[in-house]
Amino acid sequence: MKIRTFRTRAMALAATMLAAAPIALSPMVATPALAWRIVYDPTNYAQNVLTAARTLEQITHQITSLQNEAQMLINQARNLASLPFSALQTLQQNVQKTQQLLSQAQNIAFNVQQIDQMFSQKYGSVSMSSTDAQLVANARDRWKNTVGGLQDAMRVQAGVVSNIDTNRTQMSALVNQSQGATGALQATQAGNQILALQSQQLSDLVALLAANGRAGALTEAERAAAAEQGREQRRRFLTPGSGYQPGNAQMFNNGN
Structure with missing residues (x-):
């Protein structure tokens, strides 16, 4: 009985081991196949x-x-970016040319002290003690001042006219620079130079008005001084004793 029981238990154990063997061996056989299989997860793929x-x-x-x-x-x-163009030097040269013409004013220049001195000597009241030669000399000096003033005005006019062509060239260049500006700074600098050009033109206009006004003032001053001198000369002519004295005049040679 014991041997049969032992055999029965041994056979049952063997059967159990045989039954369990496929289960134990199955991971060893199936594991390589599962290692190469790609698992697709839709949720993970979407994420x-x-x-x-x-x-x-x-x-x-x-x-x-x-x-x-x-x-x-x-x-x-x-x-x-800075503007790669500057008309400042040309504009300054134009202004200097006009200033030089004004500084070359003849006789009575644009100087307050000189004007006061000249008017007190040549254009003031005619002195009764002045000789006729002095009156004639003063009148000639006033005439020279007037002619010189007219000449100076015409020279300034010629200088201003000569600046017109230069200003036209500079204005065209500055407008092109302004239209082709790549940034705000270049456009601003071009605009500033255009304003400088206008200032130079205004200075020429002021110089022209000053020269013309000087010539006109000298003409009127000469006229006023001539009227005053004419009155003095007429007074001297009509003053008894020192004026005109009638006398004998010999018109033809009597042969002596």
Whole structure:
């Protein structure tokens, strides 16, 4: 009984081991096949695609931001670029030419002290003690001053006219520079130079008015001084004893 029981238990144990053997060996056989199989998870794939799209969108925004910043820097550089053209030297030369013509005024220059001195000597009241020769000399000096003033005015007029062609060239160049400006600074500098050109033209106009006014003032002053001198000469002519004295005049040689 014991042997049969032992055999029965041994056979049962063997059967159990045989039954369990496929289960124990199955992982050893199936494991390599499962290691090479790709598992597809739709939820995980969708999340990965969404993450990649969001990352791409962020990169696109960063690229756009960098492009905008680069364009902003380019625009700032353009706005800070200086104008590669200057008409200042030419305009200053024109002003100097006009000033030189004014400084070359004859006899009575544009000087307050000199004007006061000359008018007190030549254009003031005629002194009764002045000789006829002095009166004639003063009248000639006044005439020279008037003629010189007229000549000076015409010289200034000629100088202003000669500046017109130069101003036209500079104005054309400045307008082209203003229209082709790459930034705000260049446009502003071109506008400032155009204003400088207008200032130079205004200075020429002021010089022209001053020269013409000087010539006109000298003409009127000579006329007023001539009228005063004429009255003095007439008084001397009509004054008894010192004026005209009748006498005998010999018109033909009597042969002596």
